[in-house]
Amino acid sequence: MYWDTPRLRLDALRPADAAVLFGYRADPEVSRFQSWRPASVAEAADFIERQADASLEASDSWFQRAIRLREDGTLIGDLGVHLPPDAEGSVEFGVSIAPAHQGNGYACEAVRAVFGWVFGQLGRHRIHASVDPRNLASMAMLRALGMRQEAHHRESLWLHGEWVDDVVFALLASEWRAAQPAR
Numbered sequence: 001m002y003w004d005t006p007r008l009r010l011d012a013l014r015p016a017d018a019a020v021l022f023g024y025r026a027d028p029e030v031s032r033f034q035s036w037r038p039a040s041v042a043e044a045a046d047f048i049e050r051q052a053d054a055s056l057e058a059s060d061s062w063f064q065r066a067i068r069l070r071e072d073g074t075l076i077g078d079l080g081v082h083l084p085p086d087a088e089g090s091v092e093f094g095v096s097i098a099p100a101h102q103g104n105g106y107a108c109e110a111v112r113a114v115f116g117w118v119f120g121q122l123g124r125h126r127i128h129a130s131v132d133p134r135n136l137a138s139m140a141m142l143r144a145l146g147m148r149q150e151a152h153h154r155e156s157l158w159l160h161g162e163w164v165d166d167v168v169f170a171l172l173a174s175e176w177r178a179a180q181p182a183r
Contacts, residue, residue, distance in 0.1 A: 002065075003113040010065040010079060010110055012052070017066060018045035020075045024098035033135045034096060035159060060085045067097070067110045076101040079110050081118070089125035091118050095138075107141055115145070119173040128170040132159075142169040146179050 002011035013021065022044035024030050031037040038044040051064050060082075067077040077097035084092060093114060095107050118124045131138045133152065143149075147169040155163035 005109045009068045009070050013048045013066045017075045033132045091127045119176050133167045147171045
């Protein structure tokens with residue numbers, strides 16, 4: 001499964017992506033806000049290998065897609081989709097962009113493609129994301145995508161040796177459809 005946008009292609013992570021995936025996922029500016037931080041290129045390669053068999057049919061698993069530049073296939077980030085087993089009709093997502101490619105609107109472009117898939121082909125009712133409120137760029141992106149803040153949980157997650165806040169943003173399928181240009 002893949003999605004194309006004007007500038008991006010979202011597709012499967014490949015074994016050759018391990019070093020790049022490790023490079024940005026282990027970067028302190030990226031990993032401080034992520035629950036998964038690979039300790040080595042080998043761990044990133046193992047993650048990619050496990051993702052080769054990942055399926056949205058598997059209960060409570062993350063389905064990770066590479067975010068690549070369409071023009072040359074360069075891996076610039078990844079986007080995960082999670083269908084929680086206890087949340088009928090709801091989908092969770094998370095996105096990471098390598099620092100060298102941040103600030104170009106790539107995350108918004110990738111997430112918009114996923115919204116179209118979640119609310120279109122999957123026919124889901126709601127999508128949500130969880131973000132550390134210190135990640136101002138991610139919070140701005142979620143708002144720009146039309147998501148609304150639903151909750152702010154104080155020091156609710158133990159992450160990388162500290163208690164951190166967790167802010168939840170969500171969007172309903174009806175809100176997404178209402179915001180789309182007429183066709």
